Amino acid sequence: MLWYKGWLETRFRLLFALGCTGLVLFQLHLIPPDGKSKIFGILENLTPIILLMICAMLSGAGIVTQAPFQAKKGLQASTIFTLSLPVSRLRLLAVRAGLGWLEAAGAIGALCCAMWLISPALRMMTTPVEMLEYAGTLIACASAIYFLSVLLATFLDDVWRIWGTMIGVAAFWWISSHTPLPAFTNIFRAMGKSSPLIAHTTPWNAIAFSVALSAILLFAALRVVQAREY
Amino acid sequence: MTDFIVETSQLCKSFKSKEALRGLDLRVPVGSIFGFLGRNGAGKTTTIKTLLGLLRSDSGSAQVFGIPVTDADSTVGIRRRIGFVAEDKELYPYMTVKQIIRYTRPFFPQWRDDLAQRYLQMFELPPEGKIPNLSKGMRSKLMLLLAISRGAELLILDEPTDGLDPTAIEEVLRELVSIAASSGATIFFSSHQLAEVERIADQVGIIDQGRMIVSGSLDDMKARYQRLQVVFADRVEMPARWADGIASVRQDGRMVSILASHNADAIVEQAESIPGTTVERFPVTLKEIFLEHVRSN
Numbered sequence: 271m272l273w274y275k276g277w278l279e280t281r282f283r284l285l286f287a288l289g290c291t292g293l294v295l296f297q298l299h300l301i302p303p304d305g306k307s308k309i310f311g312i313l314e315n316l317t318p319i320i321l322l323m324i325c326a327m328l329s330g331a332g333i334v335t336q337a338p339f340q341a342k343k344g345l346q347a348s349t350i351f352t353l354s355l356p357v358s359r360l361r362l363l364a365v366r367a368g369l370g371w372l373e374a375a376g377a378i379g380a381l382c383c384a385m386w387l388i389s390p391a392l393r394m395m396t397t398p399v400e401m402l403e404y405a406g407t408l409i410a411c412a413s414a415i416y417f418l419s420v421l422l423a424t425f426l427d428d429v430w431r432i433w434g435t436m437i438g439v440a441a442f443w444w445i446s447s448h449t450p451l452p453a454f455t456n457i458f459r460a461m462g463k464s465s466p467l468i469a470h471t472t473p474w475n476a477i478a479f480s481v482a483l484s485a486i487l488l489f490a491a492l493r494v495v496q497a498r499e500y
Numbered sequence: 501m502t503d504f505i506v507e508t509s510q511l512c513k514s515f516k517s518k519e520a521l522r523g524l525d526l527r528v529p530v531g532s533i534f535g536f537l538g539r540n541g542a543g544k545t546t547t548i549k550t551l552l553g554l555l556r557s558d559s560g561s562a563q564v565f566g567i568p569v570t571d572a573d574s575t576v577g578i579r580r581r582i583g584f585v586a587e588d589k590e591l592y593p594y595m596t597v598k599q600i601i602r603y604t605r606p607f608f609p610q611w612r613d614d615l616a617q618r619y620l621q622m623f624e625l626p627p628e629g630k631i632p633n634l635s636k637g638m639r640s641k642l643m644l645l646l647a648i649s650r651g652a653e654l655l656i657l658d659e660p661t662d663g664l665d666p667t668a669i670e671e672v673l674r675e676l677v678s679i680a681a682s683s684g685a686t687i688f689f690s691s692h693q694l695a696e697v698e699r700i701a702d703q704v705g706i707i708d709q710g711r712m713i714v715s716g717s718l719d720d721m722k723a724r725y726q727r728l729q730v731v732f733a734d735r736v737e738m739p740a741r742w743a744d745g746i747a748s749v750r751q752d753g754r755m756v757s758i759l760a761s762h763n764a765d766a767i768v769e770q771a772e773s774i775p776g777t778t779v780e781r782f783p784v785t786l787k788e789i790f791l792e793h794v795r796s797n
């Protein structure tokens with residue numbers, strides 16, 4: 271039933287996330303079949319921003335994590351009722367974060383399918399396998415953004431969490447782009463310039479880095495939730 | 501399991517500089533209706549949250565069903581056997597009455613569909629009504645339905661009648677007594693409505709500044725406590741030292757009003773030994789006991 275509750279909490283956010291993908295599709299739709307460079311522009315710049323929005327939207331609502339002073343109204347006001355149920359906090363967080371991640375992954379998958387169907391230019395420059403690899407890369411790399419937002423949801427309210435996610439992602443992007451860190455730490459590059467659609471190789475190192483980072487962020491979120499008092 | 505379904509010993513809990521619980525000793529007998537009384541900020545809700553694993557105590561111990569309450573995850577088994585009504589009466593704003601019943605049901609193996617149906621009708625709750633559209637009183641009723649239908653061995657109710665109209669309060673109190681009688685469930689409830697507590701509770705605990713100041717059977721308490729009215733014939737000549745058991749003394753002209761917490765017979769005997777005095781005994785209400793203890797603490 272926790273999945274059912276999570277679905278009721280996120281269904282409109284999922285709708286909004288799918289709406290956001292429409293922006294990418296609309297831009298792709300406008301590109302003529304020979305507009306390869308314009309497609310690269312969309313893949314490098316617009317798509318990561320849309321993924322950030324999707325992750326930020328779907329990681330919030332109803333995560334049973336916030337402190338009581340933030341839990342006075344809206345979705346969080348019912349936190350005490352949720353916590354009085356015979357369910358461990360690990361399960362509460364895992365189900366809610368898991369559902370949001372599945373929805374985000376579904377939205378990204380739907381975006382990639384629609385991109386393939388809608389853009390003749392994209393179909394000409396890539397194979398279906400590359401498109402599949404691209405979707406997998408986006409999902410894996412966006413997971414780090416998603417779980418950063420989940421962690422922030424454990425101590426920030428919804429509005430501040432979204433701002434925090436954006437600031438955190440911008441800071442991470444700047445650090446990974448402007449400091450001599452290993453290239454695989456730049457997950458934004460892996461979603462754009464080094465993605466299977468543009469570089470025609472799968473950025474396995476960046477994917478592994480993002481998955482490891484996601485696991486650390488989820489673990490940190492769990493520790494916060496287990497330690498929290500309500 | 502011991503004779504107590506809830507037992508705390510020297511339970512302490514602080515929030516930054518504020519001490520909410522200062523060595524709370526609480527014992528709730530199995531099968532009792534226990535009225536948990538105290539002023540605002542006395543530590544009632546902190547106690548309840550600690551018992552449910554929502555808060556961790558700083559020191560001391562707490563047991564529910566004989567199981568130590570340590571942290572949130574170790575109390576999952578305890579919460580499965582508890583029906584709970586929170587003070588704030590907040591539920592999911594995106595669900596209907598029917599949806600939240602359907603949602604809550606699978607968490608509790610002893611869930612009673614018959615009770616859920618019965619209270620749905622008795623409380624006139626609209627199954628398709630959205631929770632934000634319900635009045636506070638209706639939300640209180642819905643929370644009671646969700647708590648009672650769990651088939652719980654222990655009902656922990658934080659201000660259960662808050663927001664209810666007098667008719668609904670009457671219904672709820674009657675049902676609580678009926679549940680305790682028919683299922684043998686223990687009911688532990690906090691309330692500011694002393695008249696309600698006096699009507700249904702058989703055990704009472706008064707908490708003040710994080711400590712239990714009075715606890716025990718309400719009947720015993722009412723038998724022990726007496727208001728003694730001593731009228732002096734001429735001028736008031738109080739004894740240098742009253743017998744043990746005086747909770748408070750108030751003088752109004754030639755009349756002295758004494759609240760005896762125990763040993764009333766000896767106090768009456770002492771008062772009657774003063775020449776020219778007449779002594780009358782009056783029963784006391786729970787309200788008087790409560791106010792006297794809270795004032796003197």
